[in-house]
Amino acid sequence: MVTLNSKSKVAVFISGRGSNLKALIKNSKLKRSKYKISLVLSNKSNAKGLDFAKKNKIKNYFIEKKLSNFENRALKLIKINKIKIICLAGFMRILSPNFIKKAAIPIINIHPSLLPKLKGLNTHERAIKAKYKFSGCTVHYVNEKLDSGKIIIQKRVRVFKSDNPKSLAKKILKLEHKAYAEALQKII
Template sequence: MALSTGSKRVKTAVFISGTGSNLKSLIKFSKLKKSPISIELIVSNNPKSKGLHFGKIFKIRKKIFNFKKQTITEKEILLYLKKRKINLICLAGFLKILSKNFIQNFDGKILNIHPSLLPKYKGLNTHKRAIINKDEHSGCTVHFVNSKLDSGKIINQKKVKINKSDTPQSLAKKVLAQEHKLYPKAILKIFSL
């Protein structure tokens, strides 16, 4: 699955819907000498996404797409990515499910970070489900995206201990702190394969 970087960095788009904390950690990572990526584009389906302000701060192009007509929108996004020579998409809290058609037609790799230890708890409300089931650990997973929800090949995972006092909110905070470390590690890992 290696993407050859040579000396050139891989042009990357980060897709977000919310606060963009993973986006921020990926931008910081992309500025490091050892980073194989350069973030060229921030894509959001939500014009109110707080993460969009990182585009302004770090001078990265932002693009908002309305997903009301998903098929048409996805065609527009694919054309736009092609025009900008994007070869890697990092989904970072992007709350739209990309169609099988989009995934197959994107000529590169798509990664996602998910707040559970996949294959457990695909989809939403992962922290609440882990607590209800009295799991000892939760965590996060970075995986390749395929046409089945949260089912692509796992790149890496990080476990987080669940304390008896944890709420879905406190667990989410602990897991998010690990996500910020895990995503860059996953990117380094796939480029060194």
């Protein structure tokens, strides 16, 4: 049985509403969970995910938007807090190769498409425009290339003719909440 002390410490980087963060926190509290969310960092002061972190008594910080300052402070906090894995959950910045190298721990990301298809932004609009029969989400390791790291888990959903970008986004977000926790459990 996993005890609280043996759970791997995870940092989550966010920029927005924090729904994936919320799902990760919820899953981290399950007995079978192998991880604990120990740190939440945001590059936006008004990110709603910071409120979730506060409510759950998780150390959380807004770090100014300039990427180099964010990365330098993040590296210090990761070391101080003995973080073992970084999760990017709606973190809308591309980390520098220097940060990835210096962090020297796994960094994973969740992306709202079935990679390698639809790297980058506006995935739901692009999936519908391309008339894909399926879309979904991918949890992958972060490397120096955008949305190109080794895939950990993918979940897919049917795209119906009646779907629009908003309805597709809603369906995929539900999958994301499950996939991220599963991926973390898998790699620990």
